[in-house]
Amino acid sequence: MIKVLAIDDEPLALQQLVTYINKVPFLELTGQCHSALEAQKLMEEEMVDAIFCDINMPDLSGMDFARQLAAPPFIVFTTAYSEYAVEGYKVNAVDYLLKPFGMNDFLRAALKVQEQYNLRHQETPQKQSSPVQADGTIFVKTDYRVVRIAISDIRYIEGMSEYLKIHLDNQKPIITLLSMKKMEDYLPPTLFMRIHRSYIVNLQKIQEVNKNRVILDADTYLPIGDLYKDRFNEYLEQKFLGK
Known part of the structure; x- marks a missing residue:
């Protein structure tokens, strides 16, 4: 299971993220945060493989939050502003979801995360004898x-x-x-x-x-x-x- 953190300062948008994450069988929700500062504290205590993170948040933006992570997990940015797309890929985001997005768009992003996760963990039991x-x-x-x-x-x-x-x-x-x-x-x-x-x-x-x-x-x-x-x-x- 891929351990996932959802981050968005808008309660309805955060709830949508949580709902979508819970519908994907290979994702496991480890937490939901209303700010990047809250996410920082949680990630000090919890191991996280991927984050779905809003960009435009008060105090610390999702982009600045991603830049300061020493060992960043897989990142999917969510935002209502398309001009952030190029900037998002500069911090090696796996994908970028433009609000409002539906379940199909979320699934495509989740599958990209899964692909990257599997590549990183290739030393898995596939090499064992059949x-x-x-x-x-x-x-x-x-x-x-x-x-x-x-x-x-x-x-x-x-x-x-x-x-x-x-x-x-x-x-x-x-x-x-x-x-x-x-x-x-x-x-x-x-x-x-x-x-x-x-x-x-x-x-x-x-x-x-x-x-x-x-x-x-x-x-x-x-x-x-x-x-x-x-x-x-x-x-x-x-x-x-x-x-």
């Missing part, structure tokens, strides 16, 4: 057993809080204690894709894509989440024939 065996199977803990399943039999994976339900061809689903992120990292990206905060799908099992959902069979429809739509559409564009 749990997928040479024969294309994986071992999964369920109840008090460890079972072997073929990844080709996996239709889709459903997130249920701390657990996953692995839906299989012609078998009962298997429930295991594992995060969606870990399962996503384990599975081959050429065969599986996360299309929603709660679903990873076997791309070879998709029979149809209709609006904002994928269809695996007459009874199984999975939604495509807004955060994952662009990546999934890019995959489709590479695969289908015609225009």
Whole structure:
């Protein structure tokens, strides 16, 4: 999770930021501040990965606040004044949101933050050996057993809080204690894709894509989440024939 701080001296604008942050699954709100001075004190006590910060604030502007940070987090500026855009990028802001902005604009900025965050933390477990065996199977803990399943039999994976339900061809689903992120990292990206905060799908099992959902069979429809739509559409564009 990316720890985020929201800063804006206008109460309604701050509440909007907080609402948007809470809707993005990979962001975690660590605090909300009505001034840069308040944010300074909070950042002395809390570790923050990114800030969404208004520029035009009393006492200390968001721009001056960003300039004085010795080890600045990822910064997204929010302001009603477009003339600040160039100046914002001079302090290495990840993005710039011009008020009033909606959820889609906020999501685009959040995804840029996530991209930069992932680049900075590339020494993550992706370098570890894959749990997928040479024969294309994986071992999964369920109840008090460890079972072997073929990844080709996996239709889709459903997130249920701390657990996953692995839906299989012609078998009962298997429930295991594992995060969606870990399962996503384990599975081959050429065969599986996360299309929603709660679903990873076997791309070879998709029979149809209709609006904002994928269809695996007459009874199984999975939604495509807004955060994952662009990546999934890019995959489709590479695969289908015609225009």
